[in-house]
Amino acid sequence: MTGYVxxxxxxxxxxxxFDEGGLAPFFAADSRVKAGDGSQSAEFLDRGERWVVKLYFQDSNIVHPGNQLPTGTDWRLQEMREFRLKIARHPDEDSVGEQDFNAHLTPRWQGMKTEDKYGNVSEYSIPESIREAVNVKIMGSNxxxxxxxALLQSAAAAVxxxxxxxxxxxxxxxxxxAERYVRVQEDASGPVHARDGPIASMGHLLESDRTGYRKVVQNDDDDYGRNLPGYYHTVTLGPRRVREVFPDHALPKEIKHYYAREALAQPDDSPLRHPKIGVSYQVSRWDETLGVSSEDLVQLQRELDQTLLSVLADAGLxxxxxNGSGVFVPDAYFDAVTTExxxxxxSLDVTEIRSTQESVVIRHLADGLSPVQWESLETLVTDGGEVSPADIAEDHGRHVESVRRALRGIEDLVEREYAKVSLRSSYVADLVHQAVKEAEDAVKRAAETGAKAVRTAQQGMEETMGVxxxxxxxxxxxxxxALSRRDARMEMRFGNPGQQASRVIREGFRIWEEAGLxxxxxxxxxxxxxxxxxxxxWRYLKPG
Structure with missing residues (x-):
């Protein structure tokens, strides 16, 4: 297997x-905090590395249950508290000080109630299979x-x-x-965030024009208003869109190219001068969950790394x-080394996707669309809100079943989900919008030309001029x-000269003659x- 960075x-x-110990971890944390007059601190080793931990408490919005929980467990604590474990790499081994995490320990029991800042009390939802448990919310980095x-277990034991x-x-x-990242030299990362690069292309080609979540950000100014190309460029794709490129992936993701806030103030030899390119898991963009088992974490890392490396490769990096680290820049936590x-x-195949979507649009336009299909597409490209078949039917005075039948005939252009309709991607939306606009312009031109014909007929010319x-x-x-003035020279204006022009002009002459003009x-x-x-x-009407 080839080794990549x-x-x-x-x-x-x-x-x-954790529910196997019930509320025992919570009571233990309370006991240790009280024994340490409000906190406990310790050091421990993990994989030969030195780590530090501090246990402390905070106020809680959980309603005090009284002397006994609804589950029957006695409650002897006078104050409602929650506990935190701040766990970090020893400062002697982490000069940057950003390899750490915070573990927030809260109790859970059936019938538990909470109170918001306005004094409103409500029951906290606990899965029916859980009687009593503790939840440990972990937030960390690097x-x-x-x-x-494992670090949580070692840190708990240390206190x-x-x-x-x-x-x-x-x-x-x-x-x-969760996010995985690399750091790339600032003068090499341009193809990643370019207007036609993988970040922009995936957002443009893979995201529906209105269904689901659509987010493409291209910000080239930092927080101080200074221009820094690629400062913050992202695209977020839901699981269905991700699978169009990665068929065996399931997780929604955000791909991003970004600089540190103070990047422009960093010296040339600082890693922070150079951007990160990362891929992160976006839990809010689907209705499912990813567990914390070893298998789940392996899947998580594989999908993030595969997406990230594929984006880099697509950009030509x-x-x-x-030879060394190539275009990659090592920092305190990114070694820029290859692994077996x-x-x-x-292959992202963005070019192939673009070609496929273009061919779908062209085929439908070439084959001809029914009036109801045209009306449906017109509504989809001009209505910025949520659109349903019923909305389209109401807009154009059609029966909703007629609209549904019309949409079924163009299913490779549109997506139908529940009562919503959308164009398949923003790129398809652009193509269809252009086609609809051209059709509207053609109708307008035809109407204007028809008006000329009316004026011409009114001035005594033959009705056959309409042909x-x-x-x-x-x-x-x-x-x-000038066509309407018999003493003026007629002028025809249209596209570029060439064989096509010759054929059209000869065809027009035949129609002109047949009209008796x-x-x-x-x-x-x-x-x-x-x-x-x-x-x-006359130069185009010569024989041959």
């Missing part, structure tokens, strides 16, 4: 729920995802709380946030440097108003092209 862990958040639970209380997480434990255990790189006017509208040819008038017409060139019509 190994991303580093950045942010991580998870809820670890630590491998699979180390948090004399049994570590085995935190041995077996409940199945409802879940990951809330060498992700397997053989790397995920397979996946010629229809030909002009079909080919987007503008017939000058004066042939010399057409032959002497002036033809004006978009490139500014001018010619006489």
């Amino acid at each position: 190994e991303p580093a862990p950045h942010e991580f958040a998870a809820n670890f729920l 630590i491998d995802f699979d180390r948090y639970q 004399r709380i049994r570590g085995d209380y935190f041995e077996t997480p409940h199945e409802y434990s879940n990951v809330q946030d 060498d992700i397997a440097p053989t 255990e790397s995920p397979e790189i996946v 010629f006017i229809a030909w002009a509208a079909r080919h987007d040819i503008d017939i000058d108003d 004066p042939t010399e008038r057409y032959r002497m017409a002036r033809v004006r092209f978009n490139d500014g060139s001018i010619a006489d019509a």
Whole structure:
């Protein structure tokens, strides 16, 4: 297996729920805090590294249960408190001081109530399978995802709380946030955040125009208003969109290119001068959860790393440097080294997706769309709100079943979910919007040309001129108003010269003759092209 640069862990958040010891860990934390006059501190070793821990308490919004819980357990604590363990790498081994996490320990029992800041009391939802438990909410950074639970156990033991209380997480434990990143030289990362780079392209091509969550950010100014290209560029994709590129992925993700807030103030030799490129898990973008088991964490890291490395490769960066660290910049937590255990790189195929979406739109336009389909597309590209088949039917005076049948005929252009309709991607939306606008312009041109025909007929010309006017509208040819004056030279304005122009002009002459109109008038017409060139019509009517 090819070795690629190994991303580093950045942010991580998870809820670890432990119920095998009931509320014993909570009571133990309370006892130890009281024994230490409000806190306990200790040091411990993990994998040969020195770590420090501090146990302390905070006020709680949990309503005091009285002398006994609804579950029947006696409650002898006079104050409602919650507890925290601040766990960090020893400062002698972490000069930056950002390899740490905070573990927030709160009790859980059936019937537990909480009070908000306005004094409103409500029952806290506890899974029915749990009688009593403790929840440990972990928020940390720059630590491998699979180390948090072991570090929690060691830290608890160091302040004399049994570590085995935190041995077996409940199945409802879940990951809330996680990111893996690399740091890249500032003069090499441009293709990642470019307007046609992978971040922008994935957001444009893979995200529905209105359903689900759509977020593409391209901010090139820092918090102080100074220009810094690529300062904060992100794209967020839900699980369905992610699977269009990574078929075996399940997790919603955010891909981002970003600089530190003070990047421009950093010296040239500082790693913070250079941007991070990261991929993070977005728990709020789906209805499912990711657990904290070893299998879940392996899946999490694999998906984040595979996405990140594939984005870098798509941008043309060498992700397997053989000479030093290549374009990657080591920092306190990112070593910029290659590893043999790397995920397979996946081609993003954004170009292929763009081509496929273009061909779908072109095919439907070429095959012809029904009036109801045109009306549906027109509503989808002009209505910025949530659209349903019923909305489309109401807009155009159609029966809702007619709209549904029309939408079923263009399912590769639109997505239908529940009572909502959307175009398949923002790129498809752009293409359809352009087509709808061109159609509207054509109708407008035809109406204007038709008005000319009416004026012409009113001035005594033959009714058969309408056939010629229809030909002009079909080919987007503008017939000058001089047509209505018998003593003026007719002028036709349309596209570029060439064989296509010759064929169209000859076709127009045939229609003109069949209408019984004066042939010399057409032959002497002036033809004006978009490139500014001018010619006489008769030059295109020569035999051969």
